[in-house]
Amino acid sequence: MDTNGYLNMELLRFTTAGSVDDGKSTLIGRLLYDSKSIFEDQLEAVKQASVSRGNEEVNLALLTDGLRAEREQGITIDVAYRYFATPKRKFIIADTPGHIQYTRNMVTGASTADLAIILIDARNGVVEQTIRHSYIASLLGIPYIAVCINKMDLVGFDAQRYGEIRTQYLDMVNQLNIRAELSFIPISAKYGDNVVEKSANMPWYEDSSLMRLLETVPIAHKTGDENEAMRLLVQYVIRPISDKFPDYRAYAGRLSGGVLRVGDKITVYPSGMTSTVKAIMQADKSLDVAYTPESVSVLLNDDIDISRGDCLVGVNGEKPYMSQNISMMCCWFNPTAMQLNKRYIIKTVVAESVGAVKSIDYKLEVSTMRQVEANGELQMNDIACVNIRTANPLVFDRYAENRTTGSLILIDPDTFETVGAGMIIGA
Numbered sequence: 001m002d003t004n005g006y007l008n009m010e011l012l013r014f015t016t017a018g019s020v021d022d023g024k025s026t027l028i029g030r031l032l033y034d035s036k037s038i039f040e041d042q043l044e045a046v047k048q049a050s051v052s053r054g055n056e057e058v059n060l061a062l063l064t065d066g067l068r069a070e071r072e073q074g075i076t077i078d079v080a081y082r083y084f085a086t087p088k089r090k091f092i093i094a095d096t097p098g099h100i101q102y103t104r105n106m107v108t109g110a111s112t113a114d115l116a117i118i119l120i121d122a123r124n125g126v127v128e129q130t131i132r133h134s135y136i137a138s139l140l141g142i143p144y145i146a147v148c149i150n151k152m153d154l155v156g157f158d159a160q161r162y163g164e165i166r167t168q169y170l171d172m173v174n175q176l177n178i179r180a181e182l183s184f185i186p187i188s189a190k191y192g193d194n195v196v197e198k199s200a201n202m203p204w205y206e207d208s209s210l211m212r213l214l215e216t217v218p219i220a221h222k223t224g225d226e227n228e229a230m231r232l233l234v235q236y237v238i239r240p241i242s243d244k245f246p247d248y249r250a251y252a253g254r255l256s257g258g259v260l261r262v263g264d265k266i267t268v269y270p271s272g273m274t275s276t277v278k279a280i281m282q283a284d285k286s287l288d289v290a291y292t293p294e295s296v297s298v299l300l301n302d303d304i305d306i307s308r309g310d311c312l313v314g315v316n317g318e319k320p321y322m323s324q325n326i327s328m329m330c331c332w333f334n335p336t337a338m339q340l341n342k343r344y345i346i347k348t349v350v351a352e353s354v355g356a357v358k359s360i361d362y363k364l365e366v367s368t369m370r371q372v373e374a375n376g377e378l379q380m381n382d383i384a385c386v387n388i389r390t391a392n393p394l395v396f397d398r399y400a401e402n403r404t405t406g407s408l409i410l411i412d413p414d415t416f417e418t419v420g421a422g423m424i425i426g427a
Helices: 003-007 024-034 040-052 068-073 100-110 128-139 159-176 210-216
Strands: 011-018 080-085 090-095 115-121 144-150 181-186 231-238 250-257 259-261 265-269 274-282 285-287 289-291 295-300 311-314 321-332 344-347 352-365 370-372 383-396 407-411 418-426
Touching (some): 011 024, 011 128, 024 080, 024 090, 024 115, 024 210, 115 128, 128 159, 144 210, 159 181, 181 210, 231 295, 259 274, 274 289, 321 352, 321 407, 383 418
Parallel strands (some): 115 144
Antiparallel strands (some): 080 090, 231 250, 231 311, 250 295, 259 289, 265 274, 265 311, 274 285, 274 295, 321 383, 321 418, 344 352, 352 370, 352 383, 407 418
8 A cells, every 4th residue: 555545545433332341342353353454563573462461362352452451350441442444444443431430531532533433242232331432422423333243153143132232222322312323233242253353253244344333434525515604723833934935924724614715705713803714725726615514724815913712703604602601511530529600621622711500400320311410529430411601702603513613622721631522502
């Protein structure tokens, strides 16, 4: 594979989730192994580690369970990122933990995913963690969910058992109103059935293998959406101030929504000033059109006061919110409980302000989907609907419409730790 070809390949980010011992790490190890994406020395190290642990076979889960505690306990604790490629696509995998106390790790690992793989043990069917992880995937706006019913070898590759679990999951999806596009695949991660190649043990399953799905599922952000509202978040103002470029002023950033063309009219938020796109540059190349999520620099026909944190918005489509009051679903990351009216740094992709959580509408009991009283604070791994107020107005969208401009984080100003993440509902 030539270097230029690799750089230009589509990138799919996906995450794995499931209950403890459902086989997430083994599945990723199988994907890496069967797609020939691991080096000989890596495989040899895993073989030696498997022998030293007394495993009868090569334990492919050790390819991703990198922490010593993970290998000793046979569980995933941290989010493990792995990279591999096939001739059709390149991939970034986030292997997230299954334990309830690591909910924050799953939220972090899945926040940028295009697809989520939910594993279900064929012996156990849909369990509490299946509900939790499916709901979080939906909350994070992941558009595709691949439900992999694993360990089919332990139920005799039984088509009836597969059908029962599929029905269980669809009933749960209807109750939770999950809107992701679903695919169901019966697999055996340990032996590779329906992982990379179709399995001869399950001739009754007529759809594609997991790898085939990963190589063909649409990537929503690949080329931008003509009907999506254009958003370009300014990260840097380019002012060379040289004899060669005496009056050059460009605004660099990444498109987080829609399509931008030369000649388009734009509005700058929060100032409300308007102008027209004069040129679009990408490094030393001039473009007529730019698509999400490309990084570009934009030149305008008018001299406007624009700085880092401002947002260029297309004149067509939904306008962003601009407010000091924000309602959002929040996942709390920190061992120290969240406190009402405590001062936090509120940070979007490129802008920030100070602010505080003014009220908590409810806390979500994810396993049962019940809304419960929060009693004025959130503990680590809690998910709740909260209302915050910032010192300065922020520009944002609803998370359901734009995952980039609709998200923010809370930072403790005393320790500079990221203590929470929010998915914005509205102003």
